[in-house]
Amino acid sequence: MLHITRRGDYAIRGMVYLAGQPADKVTLLGDMAAAVEASPAILAKIFQHLSKVGLVSSYRGTGGGFVLGRPAEAITLLEIVEAVEGPIILNRCLIAKGTCGRDSFCPVHPVWGRVQEKMRSMLGEYTLKDLAGK
Amino acid sequence: MLHITRRGDYAIRGMVYLAGQPADKVTLLGDMAAAVEASPAILAKIFQHLSKVGLVSSYRGTGGGFVLGRPAEAITLLEIVEAVEGPIILNRCLIAKGTCGRDSFCPVHPVWGRVQEKMRSMLGEYTLKDLAGK
DNA sequence: CCATATAAGACCTTTTTGATCCTATATTGC
DNA sequence: GCAATATAGGATCAAAAAGGTCTTATATGG
Numbered sequence: 001m002l003h004i005t006r007r008g009d010y011a012i013r014g015m016v017y018l019a020g021q022p023a024d025k026v027t028l029l030g031d032m033a034a035a036v037e038a039s040p041a042i043l044a045k046i047f048q049h050l051s052k053v054g055l056v057s058s059y060r061g062t063g064g065g066f067v068l069g070r071p072a073e074a075i076t077l078l079e080i081v082e083a084v085e086g087p088i089i090l091n092r093c094l095i096a097k098g099t100c101g102r103d104s105f106c107p108v109h110p111v112w113g114r115v116q117e118k119m120r121s122m123l124g125e126y127t128l129k130d131l132a133g134k
Numbered sequence: 135m136l137h138i139t140r141r142g143d144y145a146i147r148g149m150v151y152l153a154g155q156p157a158d159k160v161t162l163l164g165d166m167a168a169a170v171e172a173s174p175a176i177l178a179k180i181f182q183h184l185s186k187v188g189l190v191s192s193y194r195g196t197g198g199g200f201v202l203g204r205p206a207e208a209i210t211l212l213e214i215v216e217a218v219e220g221p222i223i224l225n226r227c228l229i230a231k232g233t234c235g236r237d238s239f240c241p242v243h244p245v246w247g248r249v250q251e252k253m254r255s256m257l258g259e260y261t262l263k264d265l266a267g268k
Numbered sequence: 269c270c271a272t273a274t275a276a277g278a279c280c281t282t283t284t285t286g287a288t289c290c291t292a293t294a295t296t297g298c
Numbered sequence: 299g300c301a302a303t304a305t306a307g308g309a310t311c312a313a314a315a316a317g318g319t320c321t322t323a324t325a326t327g328g
Contacts, residue, residue, distance in 0.1 A: 001135070001139065001219060001220070001315080002137070002215075002222050002223075002224065003136070003223055003225060003226070004136060004224060004225055005284090005285065005286085006226075006285080007285080007286080009225060009226065012242055013242075016242060028304080029304075029305070030304090037235075037236070039287070039288085041287065041288060042286070042287060042288085044305070044306085045307090047305090048305075048306060048307070051305090051306090058305060058306085059295080059304085059305080060295055060303085060304055060305045060306080061293095061294055061295025061302090061303060061304060061305080062295060062296040062297070062302070062303045062304070063295080063296065063297095063303085063304085064294085064295070064303075064304045065304075065305080066305090077242070081136075085135060085136060088136050088137075089136075090137050090138060091137060091138055091143060092137070092140075092143065101171075102147075102171070107264075107266070108146055108147075108150060108265055111211065111257075111260055111265070114256070115253060115256050115257065118256060119252075119253060122248070122249050122252060123245075123249065126245055131241045131242055132241070133241060135284080135285090139315090139317085140316080141316080141317080163273075163274070164273090173317095173318070173319085175318070175320080176317070176318060176319090178274070178275085179276095179318090181274090182274075182275060182276070185274090185275085192273095192274060192275080193273085193274080193325090193326080194273055194274045194275075194324070194325040194326060195271090195274080195325050196271070196326060196327045196328075197272085197273085197326075198272075198273045198274060198325080198326070198327095199273075199274080200274090
């Protein structure tokens with residue numbers, strides 16, 4: 001199906017929430033979960049991954065939590081979505097050249113390519129700064 | 135995940151194949167299945183559905199098979215995709231107004247709306263005539 | 269009537285997604 | 299050092315979606 005998953009949705013919500021907090025404030029997972037209306041357990045999983053890829057920094061222990069890994073204006077929607085869901089690939093044909101076999105003559109292939117690139121470029125235009133309205 | 139399913143892919147392949155056949159030629163399911171490299175059983179399911187919604191006409195019995203339900207220039211990629219996969223809805227928020235609760239203040243909502251509409255309009259621009267190159 | 273070919277639905281397997289639980293580890297404050 | 303706090307990470311489980319097969323109708327042409 002042609003839609004993002006809840007993980008992607010929760011990730012975006014959480015990141016927008018972090019971007020809306022005072023700079024360098026370490027946000028508790030629990031606070032974030034309440035604000036974005038997601039279970040803390042599932043949000044934890046998602047943000048562990050975002051931490052691994054550097055989109056957020058995490059701190060353990062008392063006073064620990066999450067902070068944006070980069071300034072809000074340097075993080076795009078596209079990055080968040082692809083970090084959680086993997087690269088945006090609209091059809092299997094587009095995974096890599098030669099994957100499809102019909103590559104050389106299929107007239108639909110380039111259409112998917114164009115739509116995919118438009119989609120990626122649109123998502124790449126929005127930063128967390130835009131979305132948090134700060 | 136952000137991609138079309140095999141059903142969608144097979145549907146498009148088959149429809150493009152039909153569009154490439156001589157007008158009004160009734161095409162055997164088996165021939166189409168071989169041409170698009172899909173199992174006849176699965177293609178049958180897909181085209182039964184396309185027949186229901188009028189994108190193809192079907193004929194039973196000896197000499198039966200499938201024909202485009204409308205001229206190739208009057209069938210768009212968008213129609214085929216949405217017939218098989220359901221409406222393109224990039225995030226649950228966009229299913230209907232009031233579905234989300236965060237609708238009124240969520241800054242990401244309109245972004246998904248814009249991307250979704252761009253995607254739909256792009257797919258709506260391509261007809262089977264364009265793709266079959268006739 | 270019989271061979272052909274789609275229609276329709278039941279059914280099954282695999283993969284993906286969504287979610288929870290438990291244990292480990294790091295940090296802070298006392 | 300010790301206790302409280304908070305994320306890290308892995309194991310596990312259930313629900314849903316996707317992919318595919320099979321069997322039984324039903325319509326058509328000869």
